Amino acid sequence: MSSDFRLGGDLPINRLGFGAMRLPTNSFHGPARDPETGRAVLRRAVELGVNHIDTAAFYVSGDATVRANSLIREALHPYPADLVIATKVGPARTPDGGLSATTDPADLRPLVEENLETLGVDRLDLVYLRIGGIQPPPNGESVAERFEMLAAMREEGLIRHLGLSNINADHLAEARTIAPVAAVQNHFHAAKRDDTELLAACEEAGIAYVPFFPLGGGLSDLNGDRITKVADRHDATVPQIALAWLLASSPVTLAIPGTGSLAHLEENTAAGSIVLTLEDLSDLA
Template structure:
C-alpha cells in the first residue's frame, strides 16, 4: 500500500469554493452506544479528532443530534480555533427523543433552531455545509422537501449557512431541491453491497456534485464477504480498507467519511486512500 496523504486527492463541487480531501472523517461514532450520550473514553475521542487533522483530513461530518450535542461539543473542544481549510459538514432535519428515538424535525422553526444550535455548539459564525436529512428511517421516502430547502436557502441568504447539501434522498428530491438552491453534496446509504444509488452517483458526477456514502463500511452491521476477504488478503490490506478503496475508485465525486473512535483504526482508514485496486480485484468486487 502506498503512503497516502488526503490532500493529494481532492474534489471541488460545482457552485462551491470548498476543496474536499476525498478521505474525510465521520464523527458519529464518537458519541456513546447507539449514538447516545458521552463517549466511553473522552480523551480518546478528542485524540481521534486531533489525529484526523494531523493526518491531513480537512472534512469532518457531524450533526447536533449525535449524542445529542455530543459530537459537536467534542469537535469544538478538540479543534477550536479551527485550522484554515477545515470544512465541517453538519445535518439538520432530525432530533433525538428522550427514549433515544430518531424523530423528523423539518418544520421551519425547527430547522432554524437546529442551525443556531449547531452554530453555538461548534462556535462558528456560519456553517460551511448544512445537509438537510430528509424523512425516512430506512431510506428516502420520496416526500416533498421543498419547504425545508426554502428555509435553508433563507438561512444561506442571511449568512448563517454557506452551502447546502442533502441526505437520505432520491433523484426526484435532488431535482426538487435544485430548483430552489444549488446543492453541493448528497449523503446517502451506499457501500460495496448496498448499491441502489449507482445511477444517482453517475448523474451527480456529471454535475460535479459530491456524493458522500454513509455507512461506507456497513454501519452497525459490518460488511461480510469471502470475496472481500480474499481480495484484501491478496493486497495485504484489511477488508475495510478494500471497501473504502472501492468507493474511492467508484467515481471521482465520491467522498468517504468512515467513522471510528480509535486512532489506530483512523490511521488504517486514511491509509486506504493509497490502495489501488487492479482490474481483477475490481471485477471480483463488482460481481458481489
C-alpha cells in the first residue's frame, strides 16, 4: 500500500503526518510545555519526512502563553514547498479558557483569519469545519450554512481545500452538495472502529480519512492481547502497531499522531516502515 496520498487530488503528502495538539501542553489547555522543545519536535518531524501537520488556533496551553500555530511558524517559516498545514475552525476559546462550539456562520471568518495570521500564510491548505465536542452531534444538525461560509472563503482564495470533522454520513453528503470535501477527521483508532461505514464512503469518493486521537488520546486503552502479540512479532511498540493498522485499514487513511517529545516522535514516525502481514491483520481484526 502506498505511503503517499494526494489530498484533494493535487497535494501529495506522506500518509504518516503529525498532530500539533500536544505541542503547547500535554493535556488540553493544561500547563505550558517548553516552547523550544516544541520547535525542535517540529523541525525534526520535517527532517523525518513529515509534510502534513494538523493544527488549530485553539491548540494552546492553559495560560495561553504557548500556541501550536506560533510554534509552527517560528520553527518552520518560510515553509518547505511541499509542506501541507491543515487547521480546523468551529470551536472558539471562551474568556475562562474553555471552548465553545461555533454555530453562527459569521463567526467562522475571524477564526479563519486568525489561522492565516498566526501561521503567516496567505492561503490555508486545508480547513476543517469542526462541529460539536468529542461526541458527534445528533443526527439532523445541518452543516450547510457553516460550510457555505467556508466555501465562499475558498472561492476568495483564502482556503485551498475544505474538510469536515466530527461528522456523520449525512453531514458529508450535505456538504458535498455545496463544495468538494477533501478530508474527514473523526474519532477512530484500533480500539474504536465504529466509523467503518463512513471510512468506506470516504474511500469510495477518494476523500482522506484522518482519525483524531489515532492512539486513543488517553481515552482508550490500546493494550490488548491481540495488538501486543503483533507488536512482539515485529519487535515494535503497541502504538507503532496501532499506527501501522490505521495505515493498512484503507488507502485513504492518514495518521496524525501528536507528541511534544522527540523520542515519541521518532517512535511514531518509525511506524511508517512497518508492513503488516495478512496474519497480523487477521490477529488485529
